[in-house]
Amino acid sequence: MKQAPEGFGDLENPQYRWGFVTDVDADAFPKGLDEKVVRRISEKKGEPLWLLEWRLSAYRAWTAMKPPTWANVRFAPVDFQDIVYYSAPKPKGARPKSLGEVDPEVLRTYERLGVPLEERAALAGVAVDAVFDSVSVATTFRERLASVGVIFCSFSEAVREHPDLVRRYLGSVVPPHDNFYAALNSAVFSDGSFCYIPKGVRCPMELSTYFRINAAQTGQFERTLLVADEGAFVSYLEGCTAPIRDEHQLHAAVVELVAEGGAEIRYSTVQNWYPGDKEGRGGIYNFVTKRGICRGARAKISWAQVETGSAITWKYPSVILQGEGSIGEFHSVAVTANRQQADTGTKMIHVGRDTKSTIVSKGISAGFGQNTYRGLVKVLPHAAGARNFSRCDSLLLGSRCGAHTFPTLDVQNPSAQVEHEATTSRIGEDQIFYCNQRGLSSEDAVNLIVNGFCREVFRKLPMEFAVEAQKLLGVSLEGSVG
Amino acid sequence: MNPDALLEVKNLRARAGAADILKGIDLIVRPGEVHAIMGPNGSGKSTFAHVLAGRPGVTVTGGEAILSGKDLLAMKPETRAREGLFLALQYPVEIPGLSTLHFLKAAANAVRRHRGEPELDAVDFLALAKERAAIVELDPALLDRSVNEGFSGGEKKRNEIFQMAILDPVLAILDETDSGLDIDALRIVSKGVNALRGNSRGMIVITHYQRLLDYIAPDVVHVIAGGRIVKSGGPDLAKWLEVNGYAWTEKEGAAVAQGQGPEGTRGAAPGAAPPKGEAP
Numbered sequence: 216m217k218q219a220p221e222g223f224g225d226l227e228n229p230q231y232r233w234g235f236v237t238d239v240d241a242d243a244f245p246k247g248l249d250e251k252v253v254r255r256i257s258e259k260k261g262e263p264l265w266l267l268e269w270r271l272s273a274y275r276a277w278t279a280m281k282p283p284t285w286a287n288v289r290f291a292p293v294d295f296q297d298i299v300y301y302s303a304p305k306p307k308g309a310r311p312k313s314l315g316e317v318d319p320e321v322l323r324t325y326e327r328l329g330v331p332l333e334e335r336a337a338l339a340g341v342a343v344d345a346v347f348d349s350v351s352v353a354t355t356f357r358e359r360l361a362s363v364g365v366i367f368c369s370f371s372e373a374v375r376e377h378p379d380l381v382r383r384y385l386g387s388v389v390p391p392h393d394n395f396y397a398a399l400n401s402a403v404f405s406d407g408s409f410c411y412i413p414k415g416v417r418c419p420m421e422l423s424t425y426f427r428i429n430a431a432q433t434g435q436f437e438r439t440l441l442v443a444d445e446g447a448f449v450s451y452l453e454g455c456t457a458p459i460r461d462e463h464q465l466h467a468a469v470v471e472l473v474a475e476g477g478a479e480i481r482y483s484t485v486q487n488w489y490p491g492d493k494e495g496r497g498g499i500y501n502f503v504t505k506r507g508i509c510r511g512a513r514a515k516i517s518w519a520q521v522e523t524g525s526a527i528t529w530k531y532p533s534v535i536l537q538g539e540g541s542i543g544e545f546h547s548v549a550v551t552a553n554r555q556q557a558d559t560g561t562k563m564i565h566v567g568r569d570t571k572s573t574i575v576s577k578g579i580s581a582g583f584g585q586n587t588y589r590g591l592v593k594v595l596p597h598a599a600g601a602r603n604f605s606r607c608d609s610l611l612l613g614s615r616c617g618a619h620t621f622p623t624l625d626v627q628n629p630s631a632q633v634e635h636e637a638t639t640s641r642i643g644e645d646q647i648f649y650c651n652q653r654g655l656s657s658e659d660a661v662n663l664i665v666n667g668f669c670r671e672v673f674r675k676l677p678m679e680f681a682v683e684a685q686k687l688l689g690v691s692l693e694g695s696v697g
Numbered sequence: 698m699n700p701d702a703l704l705e706v707k708n709l710r711a712r713a714g715a716a717d718i719l720k721g722i723d724l725i726v727r728p729g730e731v732h733a734i735m736g737p738n739g740s741g742k743s744t745f746a747h748v749l750a751g752r753p754g755v756t757v758t759g760g761e762a763i764l765s766g767k768d769l770l771a772m773k774p775e776t777r778a779r780e781g782l783f784l785a786l787q788y789p790v791e792i793p794g795l796s797t798l799h800f801l802k803a804a805a806n807a808v809r810r811h812r813g814e815p816e817l818d819a820v821d822f823l824a825l826a827k828e829r830a831a832i833v834e835l836d837p838a839l840l841d842r843s844v845n846e847g848f849s850g851g852e853k854k855r856n857e858i859f860q861m862a863i864l865d866p867v868l869a870i871l872d873e874t875d876s877g878l879d880i881d882a883l884r885i886v887s888k889g890v891n892a893l894r895g896n897s898r899g900m901i902v903i904t905h906y907q908r909l910l911d912y913i914a915p916d917v918v919h920v921i922a923g924g925r926i927v928k929s930g931g932p933d934l935a936k937w938l939e940v941n942g943y944a945w946t947e948k949e950g951a952a953v954a955q956g957q958g959p960e961g962t963r964g965a966a967p968g969a970a971p972p973k974g975e976a977p
Contacts (some may be wrong), residue, residue: 262853610794648752649844651774652783653860654805654811663803667843668794673769 223462225678231489232690234459237324237429241348243302246432250274252300253402258358259301260371260405260469263378273391273401280395284636286558287587287619288527293500296587298465300403302348302430314485324427342367344408344424346437351406356420365418365449366411370438373409380411384442388471388508388535391469396467396529397504400436404469407437412478413548421677423452426466428488430500441471443478443490448480452680455488455524460482461497463526468503476538481519483676484532485684488524490691493582498526506562509541510571517544518561519675521684523691526555531589532561536570536598543572546675548684552692560590560621565631567596574605577669580616581692587619592632601631610668611641612661662689702763703728703899704749704868709760710746710924713753716881718744720924721760726868726899733910734903736921737943742903743787745921746872750784751777764868777971778804779811781867785874797856798826800844828921829862833889851882858889869893870901875909887912907939922946 244252253274257267282293304318324347342356344367351369360367366377373381391401408424428435443449455466466488474480482505491498501524507516518532534543545561563572578586586609594601609618624633642664650660665688666673673681699705704726711719718719718741726732727791748755750760751774762769769777794798805825806816817825830837833855845853855957871890875883890913892899902913910918910932918934920943921927927946928934 421705543797608794640790644753646792648774649786649792649802650804652750652752652778652786653801653864654775654778654807655804656773656775656807659803659807663800664792664795667796667799 230458233487234489237320239304239318239320239429241302241430242305243299243430244431246299247296248298248300248403254404256301256405257440260374262374264491265382266374269386269391270402273398274391274403275467277395277398277402280398283529284394286529286589287585287621288556288558288673289530290500290527290556291462293465295399295424297432297693298428299426299433300436301405302433303405304347304429320590322353324429342420342422344369344422346408346424346426346435348405348428348430348433348435351408353513354408360418360420360422362596364416366409367422368409368447369675370404370407370409370440373440377411380442381409382439384440384471384473385438386471388423388473388506389469389504394504395501397469400438400467400469400504404438405435407468408439410439410441410449410451412443412449413675414444415446416444417447418449421450421452424453426453426468427467428455428464432462433465434467436466437468439468439470441482442473442610443475443481443514444478445475446477447475448479450677451483452677453482453484453486455486459489459492459497463491463498463500464637465500465681466525467646468505470503470505470532471503472507472513472516473539474507474509474511474516477513478511479515479517480507482507482532483680483686484518485676485680486520486522486528487687489526490524490553490555491526493553495526498555499524501528501530503530505530506535506561507543508534508535509538509567511541512567513539513540513542514538515542515544517546517675518543518569519546519672519689520548520559521672521673521676522547522549522557522559523684524687525557525685528555528557528559530559531561533564534572535564536572536601537566538570538679539567539570540571541567542570544675546575546672546686548577548579548669548672549588550579550581551586552581554583556585556587558587558589558684560588560694562593562605563592565594565601565603567598569600570598571601572603574603574607575671576605577666577672578607578618579612579617579665579688579692580609581612582616584616585619586617589621591623591625592635594626594628594633596627598628599630601628603631603633605633607635607637608668609637609639610665611639614641614643658689658693661692665689665692699725701727703730703765704901705761706749706761707761707763709745709748709762710758711744711755712758713744713755717758718755718896718924719748722921722924722926724919724926726901728867728899729894729896730916731763731894731900731902731913733913733915733918734901734921734926735905735907735918735935735938737946738905740921740943740946741924742905742921743872746784746870746901746903749777749870750774750782751902775807775937778812778864779808781865783864783866783869785854785869785871786875787876789844789845791848793846795844796841797844798823798840801826801840801860801863804860808864809892825951826863827864830859832860832862832892835859849872850877851879851885854878854882854886855889858886858893860890862893866903867897868899873905874901874903875901875906883909883912907935920946
């Protein structure tokens, strides 16, 4: 009658529905990284000299750096010479001018992923930049956005068409030498999304980037640069998936957000990279640097993330609260099932007076998953009246997983108020049996418990995204109960 | 198969770890009957309840249990619940982050789907919940809190009976519902249970003490010792136990174990004579 000593015994590999491979003709570099590869990427993109130099300086810094080892994750060292640094589906023209010139297989891929790129079929009110391996293949609703002055395009186009804006803001939040993976990204980033909301404009639709890794043995290194000028507002969504493969693949992205005075940026992520199988074979290494700066007074940046995918997640979406009275928020759900590991959290750096930050982190561990919250709340000497509230809750499903919390508070102004709350609860066989005894299946019980646990974060996501996230959570934890 | 039985248990045997806990339980519960099961600590009372509900950790090694003509032991725990078996736990568990109302609505609708009844929407369910909460004088404010989290002992037990009232089972098993209750809470819980007695519903009330049976009058009283029912009788049996305790069961259980046979000590009908032998 009993199958495992603990109700969460038989962990089936969650059904990863996004694990297919698209057969496209790709223009790819051979494996390996040296200065020549950096130059070739820049050349491929027809970049100006300043950007090539920017890349080379990052590359040289990177060669002297070591991968960080302080995170609470364990994996075999990455061989950075065993990775393809550029792979793009071959377009019919040089750069597809319209969707008609994009390889139909690529378009079908996005349809299968539920992100149709035909504007007529697209989700109403959401503009999409579709990044496929190393390049952006299409950006929807560009004209409509341009009519209100919003620039939304691939990073490569932004470099060509808005070089001044790019030059002004690129690396201004995450400097090219910031950390090992940010330096690597700065050297080899191949594309990404660029967005600029002019003064006083409320972006009329949600903007989004959908990242897809398709090619084998290829790393994805993209950059997102999002600037909200004074008094502007934008809500930005990010989604990602990859095929099922036995080997690990590296995704090292950089996201920079700039909110000028009175501007507000909401940045939501549903991260669903392939998590690997139940023995921990394959899956994406998601080593990402995300940071925003509230430059002007009363600016606001909110990060909301639902992390269900990746074999290993290493990311700390942060906010530098420079402007007086500016606000930073971080709402996160991170799930680690099977052999997944996540070390994620945030940094809130209070620089200006009367700055406020809120951190709500919900970690869910199942199977052998290891989930770490790592956070820093730093209040600098001039940040009089700064306030922070942090809440870290951990939910353990079964007895072989782990939850870890490393909050750091560094308060250098005596008028600051900093609060930290944390809870850990375990859902074990007894809770599941209790639900069973009331007529609920084990799966339904886990879904109910987990959704209740995450409600506070889901409320922060745009509605369609929240529904998607809720479903994803169910799928990720499928089979995590005996 | 006994055609008028709601629950028929035949020679049920079960093991937890390496220990045989149930060594052949026979029991028939007919619709409308309330059976009390009493016995010393470690006699197998709770294990019997857990086996019927399908709790993991106990392995059935023989015998059968038929609920409304269906093989109970072949069903998953949730199917047993949907078929109308309800177990009020001795130690109700806390489920952090899941509101009681949300939890119970999902449970009630799972049961209703199974019965082919339409599901209740949030408005109808809230009305039902408020009405049933009144049966056990449960503060409706508790319904918005996480299941049993921060509830007092008495509130947890009342919550169990409240859930029973919502789920409308055909067979309710109350596992030491009286343990840890003060006299006022006991009165409220018993009142709730009595309100839920009915012609079609069967109940098994497991208790160590006669006290509960002053409030919930059983039709039949059984004594479990050493994993078997060693005596059955009417309500008087419980009163007799109150005076005489359970020490005699050690001898009785041993006698049964030595193969004296269960015939003389089992199978009594409601209102049967008080126990032989050591009765006053």
